[in-house]
Amino acid sequence: MGLLRRAEPxxxxxxxxxxxxxxxxxxxxxxxxxxxxxxxxxxxLIAAYRSWHRLGVPDGRPEAYVRRVMVRTxxxxxxxxxxxxVPTEELPDASRRGFADQSDLSVQVLASLRRLPADQRVVxxxxxxxxxxxxxxxxxxxxxVGTVKSRTSRALAVLRASGLFVESSKETP
Amino acid sequence: MNPTHxxxxxxxxxxxxxxxxxDPTSRLVxxxxxxxxxxxxxxxxxxxxxxxxxxxxxxxxxxxMAAPDRSEAAGAPGTTVRLGGLSVVVPEGWRTSxxxxxxxxxxxxxxxxxxxRWGSPRDTQPRSRCPSEGQAWIALVQDAxxxxxxxxxxxxxxxxxxxxxxxxxxxxxxYRAFNEEERATGVFISGDEKGREQLLKRVTWPAGPAAPASxxxxxxxxxxxxxxxxxxxxxxxxxxxxxxxxRAALAELRDPVxxxxxxxxxxxxxxxxALDGVxxxxxxxxxxxxxxxxxxxxxVPARLGKELLNLIVxxxxxxxxxxxxx
Numbered sequence: 372m373g374l375l376r377r378a379e380p381x382x383x384x385x386x387x388x389x390x391x392x393x394x395x396x397x398x399x400x401x402x403x404x405x406x407x408x409x410x411x412x413x414x415x416l417i418a419a420y421r422s423w424h425r426l427g428v429p430d431g432r433p434e435a436y437v438r439r440v441m442v443r444t445x446x447x448x449x450x451x452x453x454x455x456x457v458p459t460e461e462l463p464d465a466s467r468r469g470f471a472d473q474s475d476l477s478v479q480v481l482a483s484l485r486r487l488p489a490d491q492r493v494v495x496x497x498x499x500x501x502x503x504x505x506x507x508x509x510x511x512x513x514x515x516v517g518t519v520k521s522r523t524s525r526a527l528a529v530l531r532a533s534g535l536f537v538e539s540s541k542e543t544p
Numbered sequence: 545m546n547p548t549h550x551x552x553x554x555x556x557x558x559x560x561x562x563x564x565x566x567d568p569t570s571r572l573v574x575x576x577x578x579x580x581x582x583x584x585x586x587x588x589x590x591x592x593x594x595x596x597x598x599x600x601x602x603x604x605x606x607x608x609m610a611a612p613d614r615s616e617a618a619g620a621p622g623t624t625v626r627l628g629g630l631s632v633v634v635p636e637g638w639r640t641s642x643x644x645x646x647x648x649x650x651x652x653x654x655x656x657x658x659x660x661r662w663g664s665p666r667d668t669q670p671r672s673r674c675p676s677e678g679q680a681w682i683a684l685v686q687d688a689x690x691x692x693x694x695x696x697x698x699x700x701x702x703x704x705x706x707x708x709x710x711x712x713x714x715x716x717x718x719y720r721a722f723n724e725e726e727r728a729t730g731v732f733i734s735g736d737e738k739g740r741e742q743l744l745k746r747v748t749w750p751a752g753p754a755a756p757a758s759x760x761x762x763x764x765x766x767x768x769x770x771x772x773x774x775x776x777x778x779x780x781x782x783x784x785x786x787x788x789x790x791r792a793a794l795a796e797l798r799d800p801v802x803x804x805x806x807x808x809x810x811x812x813x814x815x816x817x818a819l820d821g822v823x824x825x826x827x828x829x830x831x832x833x834x835x836x837x838x839x840x841x842x843x844v845p846a847r848l849g850k851e852l853l854n855l856i857v858x859x860x861x862x863x864x865x866x867x868x869x870x
Contacts, residue, residue, distance in 0.1 A: 383576075387569045396558035405561045412563075413572060420576025425660075430645070443690075477560035480553050500554040513690030518773075527550070535553065 382427040387416055390434055397438060400496045401445040403485030415440040438501070442511060445493055476535075483533045491526035494519055627658045627684040628729030633746040646683050648716060648732060649674035657683035662730070678715045680735035682743050689720040689730035691823070694773045694816035698722055698809040698825060698835065704749040705835060721749055723837050724821060753839035759800045762838030764820040767791050771818040774857050781859035790817070790852055794824060797834060799843040806841060807831035815849030817856070826852065 394415065399408030415437035419426055426433040484492050490512075497503045497511065498519075505523075509516045565571070623634040634640055638654045646659035653676075662685050689707070697708040707722040717740055720728040731747055733740045756762050770781045770790050781787060813828035822838040826849030834844040 384569045384573065387572055388567075391565075391568055392563055395563040396561050399561040400554055400558055406564070408561065409563055409565070413568065413575070416568075416572050417576045417579050420572065421580055476553075477557045480557035481560075484557070495550070496554065499550045500558065513692050515696070530550070 383420060383423050386419075386427075386433055391416075394434070394437055394441075397496070397500075398441055399481065400484060400500055401441060401489075401493055403481050403483075403487070403492060405481070411441050411444055412437075414444055439511065442493055442497070445489055446512065479533075479535055483530055483535055486533075487526050487529055491522045491529070494522040495526040495530075498523055625656060625658060625684075628686050629750045630684055630729055630731065631748045632656055632682065632684065632731075635743070635746065646685050646732075648683070648734070649676055651676040651679065651681045651683065651734065653679040653681055655681050657681065657685075659683060659685045659688075661685065662688040676734065678734070678736070680739050680743070682734070682747075683730075683732040685730050685732065687727040687729065688732075689718055690727055691720075691722070691724065692816070693771055693818045693823065694811060694814070695722060695809075695825070696811055698814070700806045701744070701747075702749050703751040703803075705752050705837070706749070719744070719747070721752065722823075722835075723752065724823065753837075755800060755840040756838075758798070759840075759842070760798045761794055761824060761834060761836040761840040761842055762822060763791060763794055763824070763836065764822060764838075767819050769820065770852075770856050772816060772853050772856050774853060774860075779853075779857050779860035780863075781856040782863065783859050786855050786859040789855060790819075793848060793852060794834075797842040797844055801833050801841045801843060807833055809833065809835065813849075815853045817852060 391412070394412040395405075395409045397408070398411035398415075399405045402408045402411055418440045419433050419437050422436065423433070425431060426436055484495075487495070493512070494508055497508045498505070503511065505516050505519045508519045512519070623640070624631050625634060625640055626632075634656050635654070638656055639652075640656045640658065641652075642658045644660050646657050646662055648662075651657065689709075692707060692709075695707040696710060699706050699708055705722040706719050709718045711718060715736070716732060716734040719731040719733070731744075733743045735743065753762070767787045767790065768782070770787060772779055781790070807827070807830075809825050809827045809831050813830055814825050815828075816823055816825045822836050824834060824836050826834040826844050827846075828849060829846040832844050832846045833841055834849075835841045
């Protein structure tokens with residue numbers, strides 16, 4: 372039995388251990404939900420395991436690959452109307468769920484993200500959290516730069532209308 | 545609101561999220577291993593002939609994936625290079641270059657690139673200032689180009705439907721087979737318009753799917769969702785009534801377009817609709833034809849695309865309103 376079992380791909384476990392938290396956070400922003408974000412992160416990491424033979428090398432850029440998988444999955448989830456499938460039952464106690472440090476503002480930001488259509492949410496996160504240029508976002512999503520601009524604009528308009536920014540910044544109009 | 549504030553809010557929200565699993569490594573390794581095993585079993589059931597063909601194709605690939613950097617060779621006239629089922633006849637006097645990551649910003653003129661992946665444009669250098677801007681080169685890159693629901697332009701070449709996209713620099717165009725492969729081998733061609741046309745003629749794609757014997761469009765037996773783009777954002781229909789109407793309207797299209805009479809489907813005007821397993825694109829009055837990635841090209845009433853899009857938009861809005869009430 373042991374003879375047939377292959378060794379785990381070198382570096383994968385270290386990668387997961389060191390980057391898991393940040394990847395989950397990226398997933399949380401892509402979905403507007405910590406739990407769904409963790410599911411999304413795990414989906415990306417499992418895909419990375421399958422491709423580790425080419426990711427676990429110098430210049431393999433495994434995190435970029437995981438993020439690409441997560442973005443694609445988040446967009447496909449839009450097709451399945453995932454946003455309608457966000458659990459609506461009463462949430463368990465925050466301390467037991469592990470999302471213990473959520474301030475009111477953070478909760479509001481995630482709730483606002485959840486209200487956005489997935490395509491707008493993904494563009495917003497890639498542009499402002501992942502620091503991607505409009506051209507890079509367009510390339511990643513396979514849409515025109517103009518589409519990135521319009522989605523960004525719509526997303527910002529929704530967030531502005533939510534009043535969130537009045538609380539976060541005095542400079543907000 | 546300025547970008548800094550948006551970033552600050554996102555960072556704050558992200559920082560508040562703590563994973564529920566404190567040590568997920570062993571579970572992910574286990575799930576990953578099972579995922580690999582499932583794929584191997586799927587390959588096994590595909591049959592030894594298919595596996596042998598795949599192995600033969602891999603062996604025949606000119607791209608040496610293990611190559612750490614790049615290799616170059618002068619292209620003898622008439623030399624053909626292949627990647628991902630595509631082939632390119634190297635122009636006289638051009639070089640071929642095998643690279644692991646292709647960065648279009650530093651592409652050298654008169655070079656045919658074969659690459660395993662696409663490199664992101666440099667963060668600090670706007671694309672308009674790339675040294676390769678306007679130079680004549682061509683690159684075949686594996687798994688590089690995503691499928692668009694509503695492609696900028698669809699043309700037919702070698703019997704294959706191609707998704708064509710103009711890059712922001714306007715001197716570089718991207719081509720891929722318009723099929724349901726999520727990311728396909730992409731052909732990136734740079735140069736002036738005439739030069740690009742000449743280079744495109746040197747690329748050969750495998751033939752696409754044949755038209756259904758019925759003469760109509762290949763459609764899924766059952767549709768569970770229809771996705772399109774409306775003024776930018778995606779819109780989705782999932783209600784049975786709308787989906788039934790969409791499928792019935794598409795199934796009624798039975799007037800096939802003979803070879804040689806195909807026109808170019810393009811936006812604005814053309815409407816792409818992603819169904820279960822196939823994508824259908826319907827043209828407007830400028831090209832009143834419809835195609836399915838599963839096969840088939842038929843004549844279509846010029847307004848049908850917009851009518852189906854309106855159905856999807858209405859369904860999407862109704863669903864959003866229901867969700868808001870809930």
